Amino acid sequence: MKVAVAAANGKAGRLIVKEAVERGMDVTAIVRSENRTAAEKTIIKDILSLTRDDLAGFDVIVDAVGGWTPETAHIIPDAAKHLAELLRGTDTRLLVVGGAGSLFVNPEHTRTVAEETPFPEAVMPVINAHQAALNALRGCDGVKWTYVSPAGDFQPEGARTGKYILAGEELKLNSKGESVISYADYAIAIVDEIKSGGHIGERISVVGE
Numbered sequence: 001m002k003v004a005v006a007a008a009n010g011k012a013g014r015l016i017v018k019e020a021v022e023r024g025m026d027v028t029a030i031v032r033s034e035n036r037t038a039a040e041k042t043i044i045k046d047i048l049s050l051t052r053d054d055l056a057g058f059d060v061i062v063d064a065v066g067g068w069t070p071e072t073a074h075i076i077p078d079a080a081k082h083l084a085e086l087l088r089g090t091d092t093r094l095l096v097v098g099g100a101g102s103l104f105v106n107p108e109h110t111r112t113v114a115e116e117t118p119f120p121e122a123v124m125p126v127i128n129a130h131q132a133a134l135n136a137l138r139g140c141d142g143v144k145w146t147y148v149s150p151a152g153d154f155q156p157e158g159a160r161t162g163k164y165i166l167a168g169e170e171l172k173l174n175s176k177g178e179s180v181i182s183y184a185d186y187a188i189a190i191v192d193e194i195k196s197g198g199h200i201g202e203r204i205s206v207v208g209e
Contacts, residue, residue, distance in 0.1 A: 003194060004055065005062040006030040006047055006083065008037045011156050012097050013064035015187040023191055028058070047079045052086045060194045061087065063096045070122070073129035080133035084143045093144040093197060095190060096137065099130030100152045100179070103171040103205055113152065113171055134203060146193060149205040151181040158182025163209040164189050172207045181208035 003020050007013045008029035017037040020027045029039035032046055043054055047065055055061055065079035080096050087094050101114035114127050137145045152171065164185045165172060173179055181189075189206040193199065 001060070001194065002026045002028070002058045003060045003062065004028040004030055004043065004058045005037075005039070005064055006050075006079065007063070007065040008039060009033070009035070010064055010066055012066070012183055012186065013037070013062075015183050016062055016064060016097075016190050019184075019187040019191045020194065023195075025191070025194070047075070048082050050082070050086060055083075055086050055092060058092050060093045060095060060197075062190060062194070063094060066097075067129060068126060070125040073125040076126070076129040077132035077136055081136045084137060084140045084145060087144070088140070088142045091144065093146065093194075093200065094137075095193060096133060096145065096147045097186075097190070098134060098147045098149040098203070099127060100149050100154065100171070100205070101127035102131045102134050102203075103149055103152075104169050105171050107170070109169060144200045146199045146201075147203040148186075148190060148193065149203060150186050151205070151207040152179035153181070154186070155180065155182045158184065158208075160184035160188070161208060162188065164206045165209055167205045167207060169203055169205070172205060174207050174209055179207055181206055 009031045021038045027039040028041040029035050029037045030043045035042040067073040067075040103113050
């Protein structure tokens with residue numbers, strides 16, 4: 001299976017690449033500068049400069065693009081929309097590393113984590129950017145997308161346990177009443193989804209056991 005990971009040098013991207021390589025996938029890192037991942041193949045290009053030809057021949061593209069400040073958060077929906085447009089009408093699937101703020105907290109799906117949680121004002125642009133990316137994907141026709149929300153406490157340095165719970169649109173708590181997952185376990189979930197392709201046109205979520 002041929003996979004490309006956009007923003008592969010980021011913390012999530014590097015772990016997704018590592019997991020995919022270790023499980024025998026043919027992985028290409030899409031990076032803006034020197035490749036710092038386990039992938040042997042690279043495309044060195046800005047995400048918004050990628051063309052349809054650049055992505056031809058891949059089975060799956062993983063969008064691990066992040067923006068962590070109010071000034072850079074716009075890259076999150078910009079990248080998702082650009083990749084979706086490039087893949088429109090193709091069989092290549094798009095997996096997007098999402099956010100937890102857009103998860104619903106009620107069965108009616110009328111209230112989200114972001115609406116019910118008093119987040120600091122400084123992080124709201126990032127939360128809103130992830131929501132905008134999801135909204136854009138939901139409006140896409142002819143794109144085989146899957147948006148994967150992590151748990152609320154998304155831990156860059158968390159341990160790789162090899163276990164996680166797959167959930168849907170609503171915030172899921174584990175047996176300890178926690179919404180937490182490590183980047184390493186999230187990477188496992190992403191690679192499992194790459195292999196299965198079972199949630200096309202859906203948002204799913206994962207939480208550590």
